[in-house]
Structure formats: C-alpha cells, structure tokens
Amino acid sequence: MTARNVASDLAPRPAQNVAPDLAPGFASNAAPDLAAGRDRSDGVGADLFREALGRHASGVVAITAEVGGAPVGLTATSFTSVSLAPPLVSFYIADSSTTWPRLRLARIFGVHLLATDQADLAARFADRGADRFGPPTAWRPSEEGVPLIDDAIAHLICDRHETHAIGDHWLVVGHVRRALLNRRREPLLYHQGAFGGFAELP
Incomplete structure (x- = not known):
C-alpha cells in the first residue's frame, strides 16, 4: 500500500x-x-x-447532498454495506461535525467511492475550512439534484432510510435507489492517518 x-x-x-x-x-x-x-x-x-x-484499512467515500439550494459534503471512512434486499448502506458521522446539522436535513444523498488519485479531494472534503465544492473539485448535479463528484469509482444515490444516535456518532442508513459505476479506476484507501492505494504483490 x-x-x-x-x-x-x-x-x-x-x-x-x-x-x-x-x-x-x-x-x-x-x-x-x-x-x-x-x-x-x-x-x-x-x-x-x-x-x-x-490499523484497519478502509475505503474512502465522499458523502454529498443538496440542502437549501447549496451543496454539502464530507469525507467518511466508516462506509459499509448493510443489506442486499433491500439495498442498504451506512456511514457514521461525529456528533461534533459542523456539516451534520445541514446534512441531516437532506432526504436524498450521494455516496461516492473515491479513486486512488482523489486523495486531495478526500482531504479537502475533510477540511472544515475548505471550499469543498469550489475549484479544483469537479462535480455536477444528478437528475435527483445530488452533487456527483467526477471520476469516482462508483456513485450511489440514496434515500435516507434510518438515522440513529449511537455513542458520540450518528449512524445514517441509506436505501440505494441508483448506482453508477466506473470500472476502470482503483479505490482510495485510508490507513493509520494516511491515504493510499493497492500495490501489487511480487
């Protein structure tokens, strides 16, 4: 890695x-x-x-939504699949997040599985002081109005299914209504405070 x-x-x-x-x-x-x-x-x-x-290596996603006519988003490493039938996914967000008060208002959100060369974007979406959707972030609205981040390896458009307070975090479960795939790119990973990617074994 x-x-x-x-x-x-x-x-x-x-x-x-x-x-x-x-x-x-x-x-x-x-x-x-x-x-x-x-x-x-x-x-x-x-x-x-x-x-x-x-020490647990995880995938990296960006969560996006449109709230009050403006895009909101953040980086998460807590994304996981939940169920095939119905198709459910989830992520956790800290109760202290400055993005959560707006994101929690969204009924539809996007999960974008980021590619290896999108570490800068992941860091920008994790920076509280950054203009996350300004240049150089490349994005476009989906037909549902969800901001779609260009060049992600997959986009999942989700209806918010359930939200629960658990400890010092919120668990957000989404019902996937649509998926878009980019099969030509490799995933971004997060491990011990660093972004990285797969390396081929000898």
Whole structure:
C-alpha cells in the first residue's frame, strides 16, 4: 500500500476520531498484555482504542447532498454495506461535525467511492475550512439534484432510510435507489492517518 500522510477532520469510524496524531506502535511493549491501556470503568482507553482502529484499512467515500439550494459534503471512512434486499448502506458521522446539522436535513444523498488519485479531494472534503465544492473539485448535479463528484469509482444515490444516535456518532442508513459505476479506476484507501492505494504483490 502506497501512502500519503494527511492531516484532516474525517468523518470517522464509530467511536474513532480518525486523526493525524496517532503515534506508530502500541502503547505497551508487552504485546499480549494491553492492561495498561484499559479503563476498567469504561472499557479500553480512548487513545489505545483510536490507535487500534486506525490499523484497519478502509475505503474512502465522499458523502454529498443538496440542502437549501447549496451543496454539502464530507469525507467518511466508516462506509459499509448493510443489506442486499433491500439495498442498504451506512456511514457514521461525529456528533461534533459542523456539516451534520445541514446534512441531516437532506432526504436524498450521494455516496461516492473515491479513486486512488482523489486523495486531495478526500482531504479537502475533510477540511472544515475548505471550499469543498469550489475549484479544483469537479462535480455536477444528478437528475435527483445530488452533487456527483467526477471520476469516482462508483456513485450511489440514496434515500435516507434510518438515522440513529449511537455513542458520540450518528449512524445514517441509506436505501440505494441508483448506482453508477466506473470500472476502470482503483479505490482510495485510508490507513493509520494516511491515504493510499493497492500495490501489487511480487
């Protein structure tokens, strides 16, 4: 996996603030004994939990919607499939997200599976101070009005199916009404605070 470090405000996996401040290696040199990282009253310690989840490589998506005549969007690494029948997908978004108050108003949203060369776009959509839909972001509205990001490897147009508060995050479940595929591109991945892609094994 080729990687590029990124400092960003990603919409994280559940209970994980995907952050650039994770240090490599476990907090304890005694690999099988992680008792030092355990809070007996509330489970594992937050820093160790965040580091452990950061070791899970995940795909990277951009979530977009049109709210009040303006596009909104963010980067998420918590995207997953839920069901084939009906076709359901989900992602998590932090309760502290500055985008969530607007995104939660959307009844239809898009999930865009990003390609390897879209790391800059993923970082821009994770930056709270960025103009996410301004240049150089290339996008167009779908027939439903959802902003479609150019060159993503797949677009899923979803009706919002369910929304639940879980811990310090919101779980958003979408019912996929339409899918558009680009089969000629490779996926962008996120691992230990860096974006990257697949490398062929020898």
